[in-house]
Structures are given as C-alpha cells and as structure tokens.
Amino acid sequence: MKKPEAIIFDMDGTLFKTETLLVPAYHRLFDRLRAEGLYTDETPPVERILGSLGMLLEEIWKRVMPDASEEARRRADELLLEEEERGLKSGGSELYPNVVETLQALRAHGVKLFVASNGPAPYVEGVARAHGIADYFEELYSAGGRKTASKVDLVRILLDEHQIKSAWMVGDRSSDIEAGAENGLGIIGCAYAGFGANEELEGSHVLIQHFEELAQLYETSEEKQAG
CATH class of the missing domain: 1.10.150 (DNA polymerase; domain 1)
Structure with missing residues (x-):
C-alpha cells in the first residue's frame, strides 16, 4: 500500500x-x-x-x-x-496496548488521523476524552452524530469534508472492511479484538495482531504517488 x-x-x-x-x-x-x-x-x-x-x-x-x-x-x-x-x-476502562504511542508516532510523520464509528457521538467523544486521545485526531465522526445509515456513508462524508485523497481504514469488523472497500481505501484489519469471526476481516489488505504494528507499516509502505 x-x-x-x-x-x-x-x-x-x-x-x-x-x-x-x-x-x-x-x-x-x-x-x-x-x-x-x-x-x-x-x-x-x-x-x-x-x-x-x-x-x-x-x-x-x-x-x-x-x-x-x-x-x-x-x-x-x-x-x-x-x-x-x-x-x-x-475509571477502569482501557485502550489497547500502545495506542497512545502509536498515534503519537503517526502524527509525528504528519499523518492526519480520524475516528469513524457507528456509535453515538457522546460515547465516541467520551471515550476519546476520558483516555486522553481526542487531541490526536483531526475530527471524530460518528454515525449517531451524522445520522448515517452505514459506515460507508460516514467515511465518504469524512473524505469529502476534509478533501482527503488517500487514506487507510483501520478496523475489526466487516463494516470497516466494507467502508474501506467502497471508498477505495487501503484496508487494515485488526485481528486482536476477537469480537467478530475471522471471515469478517476478509478483504483486508493487511492484518495486524498488535496495534503498534501500524507505525512500522506506515514507515515501510511505499511513498505516495506524485500528484
């Protein structure tokens, strides 16, 4: 990718x-x-x-x-x-290991970071604030906040509003894979959560077993095409 x-x-x-x-x-x-x-x-x-x-x-x-x-x-x-x-x-809830460090590393590379969730806006924003990661993101998008019927539509709105030309979609469910595929994005499937069946991640371009693999994946990926 x-x-x-x-x-x-x-x-x-x-x-x-x-x-x-x-x-x-x-x-x-x-x-x-x-x-x-x-x-x-x-x-x-x-x-x-x-x-x-x-x-x-x-x-x-x-x-x-x-x-x-x-x-x-x-x-x-x-x-x-x-x-x-x-x-x-x-208190008592947790992010996955090395989420903060990985987001910091990606931001240091100049990558724009977003959240696109099918959850309600107060929940998505509340989790991000409670765990100190809200400021790493350009914007937090939620199906509840945008009244979208699918994550495909939510991601399309995000891409249009921020005029994003190239992006990766990172998630653990079939809705994430579909959102990436329908919007022409690179798709990274998260295999560590275990909430969905393995077939939900079919269609991913890359599977990761730990969140921190994202930083290395970015660093070793091919340079952007000119224009």
Missing part, C-alpha cells in the same frame, strides 16, 4: 478495549430495565452484544433482545449511554 495522507480508525475493538467498559454497563442497564418494569427476563448473554459491536445501535438491540418491546429497546439505548458515561468517569 502507498503511504496515506490520512488514517481512519474504528473505535470499539480497534482503539478501545470495549469490554472493559461495556460488560459492567450492560449488566447495570438490564438491572435498571427490570426495575422499571420494561424487561422481565434474565440478562441476555453478554456475548450477544460483544458479537454485535460494529453494527448500528438499532440493529444491536434487535439482536440482543429480539422479543423485547420497542420501548424497552429505546430505553436500553438511553441507559447504556448513561452507564457507559458513568463507567468512564469512574
């Missing part, structure tokens, strides 16, 4: 070790749903939501609680955000 002008990152399972925040928040939200009388069953297996990361929230709740009412799903949306915000304030 050619050296890119910009690198676009997914958030969950790419930069952020999502389960460190999501699992406790997930259990708390179902306790609250039951207390409010909106849900009477046992908490669905947490693997359902971990396996749904990368989807839009509406689709996630259909998969996690297929028999629940629309009211319960909408409330679950609200409660998850509340509980995740609470979790970020109390």
Whole structure:
C-alpha cells in the first residue's frame, strides 16, 4: 500500500478495549430495565452484544433482545449511554496496548488521523476524552452524530469534508472492511479484538495482531504517488 495522507480508525475493538467498559454497563442497564418494569427476563448473554459491536445501535438491540418491546429497546439505548458515561468517569476502562504511542508516532510523520464509528457521538467523544486521545485526531465522526445509515456513508462524508485523497481504514469488523472497500481505501484489519469471526476481516489488505504494528507499516509502505 502507498503511504496515506490520512488514517481512519474504528473505535470499539480497534482503539478501545470495549469490554472493559461495556460488560459492567450492560449488566447495570438490564438491572435498571427490570426495575422499571420494561424487561422481565434474565440478562441476555453478554456475548450477544460483544458479537454485535460494529453494527448500528438499532440493529444491536434487535439482536440482543429480539422479543423485547420497542420501548424497552429505546430505553436500553438511553441507559447504556448513561452507564457507559458513568463507567468512564469512574475509571477502569482501557485502550489497547500502545495506542497512545502509536498515534503519537503517526502524527509525528504528519499523518492526519480520524475516528469513524457507528456509535453515538457522546460515547465516541467520551471515550476519546476520558483516555486522553481526542487531541490526536483531526475530527471524530460518528454515525449517531451524522445520522448515517452505514459506515460507508460516514467515511465518504469524512473524505469529502476534509478533501482527503488517500487514506487507510483501520478496523475489526466487516463494516470497516466494507467502508474501506467502497471508498477505495487501503484496508487494515485488526485481528486482536476477537469480537467478530475471522471471515469478517476478509478483504483486508493487511492484518495486524498488535496495534503498534501500524507505525512500522506506515514507515515501510511505499511513498505516495506524485500528484
């Protein structure tokens, strides 16, 4: 792959070790749903939501609680955000190893860095702020903030608004691979999160097992084409 002008990152399972925040928040939200009388069953297996990361929230709740009412799903949306915000304030959530150092190295090379996530804007911005990485990015794009129906559209908007001509898409789910492919980007699949099946990363140009491999990948990639 050619050296890119910009690198676009997914958030969950790419930069952020999502389960460190999501699992406790997930259990708390179902306790609250039951207390409010909106849900009477046992908490669905947490693997359902971990396996749904990368989807839009509406689709996630259909998969996690297929028999629940629309009211319960909408409330679950609200409660998850509340509980995740609470979790970020109390600490304990984690980025993947060497994320900060790698972002610093890429910025030192003059690469423009962005986030493109299917999550809600307060969540994406909250994670970036809580872990001290917000300032490394030119802008944080979220499906919730831009009201996009797919990550393909979200990335297209990002590229147009910042007039980016060459970029890499870095992520761990099929939505990231699709967004890179449909927008003609270099695609780097993150194989370390383990939320999705291996076939989700089919179509990646490169697979990485550790986040810090990105810096070396950039340094050893071919120079940009003239013009």
